[in-house]
Amino acid sequence: MNIGFLGTGLMGAPMAHQLQAAGHQVYAWNRTATKVDSLAATGIKPTATAIDTITAADRLIVLMLTDAAAIQSTLLTAEARAHLSGRTILQMGTIAPQESKAIATAVTAAGGSYLEAPVLGSIPEAKAGKLIVMVGSTPEQFDQWLPILKCFGPDPQLMGPVGAGSGVKLAMNQLIGTLTTAFSMSLGLVEQESIDIEKFMAIVRQSALYAPTFDKKLGRMCDRNFANPNFPTKHLLKDMNLFVQAAESFNAEVAQSVAHMAQKAVEQGLADQDYSAVFAAVNDQ
Numbered sequence: 001m002n003i004g005f006l007g008t009g010l011m012g013a014p015m016a017h018q019l020q021a022a023g024h025q026v027y028a029w030n031r032t033a034t035k036v037d038s039l040a041a042t043g044i045k046p047t048a049t050a051i052d053t054i055t056a057a058d059r060l061i062v063l064m065l066t067d068a069a070a071i072q073s074t075l076l077t078a079e080a081r082a083h084l085s086g087r088t089i090l091q092m093g094t095i096a097p098q099e100s101k102a103i104a105t106a107v108t109a110a111g112g113s114y115l116e117a118p119v120l121g122s123i124p125e126a127k128a129g130k131l132i133v134m135v136g137s138t139p140e141q142f143d144q145w146l147p148i149l150k151c152f153g154p155d156p157q158l159m160g161p162v163g164a165g166s167g168v169k170l171a172m173n174q175l176i177g178t179l180t181t182a183f184s185m186s187l188g189l190v191e192q193e194s195i196d197i198e199k200f201m202a203i204v205r206q207s208a209l210y211a212p213t214f215d216k217k218l219g220r221m222c223d224r225n226f227a228n229p230n231f232p233t234k235h236l237l238k239d240m241n242l243f244v245q246a247a248e249s250f251n252a253e254v255a256q257s258v259a260h261m262a263q264k265a266v267e268q269g270l271a272d273q274d275y276s277a278v279f280a281a282v283n284d285q
Helices: 012-021 050-056 068-075 097-109 123-128 139-149 164-192 197-206 212-223 233-246 253-270 275-282
Strands: 002-006 025-029 060-063 088-091 113-116 132-136 157-160
Touching: 002 012, 002 050, 012 025, 012 060, 012 123, 025 050, 050 068, 060 068, 068 097, 088 097, 088 139, 097 113, 097 164, 113 132, 113 139, 132 139, 132 164, 157 164, 164 197, 164 212, 164 233, 164 253, 164 275, 197 212, 212 275, 233 253, 233 275, 253 275
Parallel strands: 002 025, 002 060, 060 088, 088 113, 132 157
Antiparallel strands: none
């Protein structure tokens, strides 16, 4: 199948590779052309414009774009809408449930179909095809596109209709942000009091409070080394703000606090660094 792929950044590039490796012909576009040109060696065909990608697709266009605004300006222009009839949009980036539903309505009005399948995991999981795939669609769409979804992860989960996949993804990213920020606070106190960090971690690891992400980010925090990110701070900030916006019926002050820490890290010049840079904001480094 000829598949269009819009957005070949940190996660999009290895995901496009997974489709190509599965025997599909991928046509890819990215706003920064160099990020897609480098994929040609694997057989992926770069396109000059997003419209070229859409029209090259037989039936399916995968979106791995930064946010809903990028989707609007790329997929839902008057020119692009004219080519959506008979095609399916598979939206895999992190956006709010309300945004996903609005895009679904626009795609359907243009004669296309839409489902969402945001993913949990990072670059290593994307390269290995071991992402956790959370789908919002009808059961019929899920069954139809399951072979494609399995290119990204072995066990895609149908969470409910459009909006459900996006909601679960935001809920998970809120946990990522809050756990990392909470750990930053505890580690900061341990450092302040000159407590042996390994003794502290030995207790943490034995407790019900332990999360593997603590060890995953411990070295970065101790070394203050946030380079070569799999998930940059600016994306954490975006997702925490999306969570706060989506939390209409309950108090989201904790998420707001995490967003504030991420904003401080961005203001410290750490926007493109690993999201564990919230440690620097929490501890005012």
